[in-house]
Amino acid sequence: MVDANGKYLGFINEFDVMKTLDEERDLSKLVAEHIMRKDRLVITPSTTIPDAAKMMEQHGVVGLPVEHDGVVTYSVTRHDVLRARLGLGVGWGIDP
Numbered sequence: 345m346v347d348a349n350g351k352y353l354g355f356i357n358e359f360d361v362m363k364t365l366d367e368e369r370d371l372s373k374l375v376a377e378h379i380m381r382k383d384r385l386v387i388t389p390s391t392t393i394p395d396a397a398k399m400m401e402q403h404g405v406v407g408l409p410v411e412h413d414g415v416v417t418y419s420v421t422r423h424d425v426l427r428a429r430l431g432l433g434v435g436w437g438i439d440p
Contacts (some may be wrong), residue, residue, distance in 0.1 A: 345376050350415035354380035357405050386411045387420065393428045396420060 345353040356379060364371060364379045386409050387396050396408060400422055407421040 345380050346409075346416045347350045350417070352384065352386055352409060352411055352416050354382045355405070355409065356380045357407060359404060386416065388412065393425055397422070397425045397429070400425070426438070 345356065346352055350381050354377070356376060360381065361371070365375070385399070385403060385405065387399065389410060389412055389413065391399075391410075400408060407419050409416045409419045410419070
């Protein structure tokens with residue numbers, strides 16, 4: 345989640361949504377702020393591929409927002425990390 349200026353506010357992934365559903369909460373009555381993680385779960389363009397993979401594993405997430413100069417510019421998924429580690433990300437901005 346980002347504000348109108350692209351500044352990081354929080355993070356929601358499918359596990360957060362599944363947890364909310366398991367708690368039998370009505371998603372149609374919630375706003376993102378109710379279920380988002382507020383800890384700073386971001387990487388930067390200088391974060392190494394192994395460090396990004398480790399962060400995903402430690403926090404049980406399959407994607408991470410990428411922050412550049414204080415603004416979230418895109419996200420990286422575990423599939424992107426795997427492609428990069430295999431050398432298949434060449435030219436996608438996630439080169440190994």
